[in-house]
Amino acid sequence: MKAIINVSLKEGVLDPQGKAAHHALGSLGFDNVTDVRIGKQIVVTLDAADRAQAEKELDDMAQTLLANTVIEDYTIEIVG
């Protein structure tokens, strides 16, 4: 089973990597960009009996390791 966990900084949390990309895009002439935020896309392949069990385990993984829930939000999507 394959799942995508998207981890992004919460609104209001400063995103220096996004700011740097935004600035660099401006320097390259892309001056119509108003905001850039950069998060992580984590693709996890796992053996699981069913979808519900996989979702539970992926949520545990996100909570314990993959996301820092103080400053980050995450979404889980099973893709295959």
Next chain:
Amino acid sequence: MKAIINVSLKEGVLDPQGKAAHHALGSLGFDNVTDVRIGKQIVVTLDAADRAQAEKELDDMAQTLLANTVIEDYTIEIVG
């Protein structure tokens, strides 16, 4: 207009960050995980006249700055 650019390492390119996460998940007891790959999810907000123009500009941004096309693939999705 808001778009998501997902940047991921091409198949066959070593992903040390993903390997480290895989190993850490194993140490935490998630021993049914067979693979972890970590990419970037870049959320770009921009002013564009229409969808086609936005897609063209986002493709230029990915090619010139946001992705390293030698080792990375990217997808562009307009979300709003």
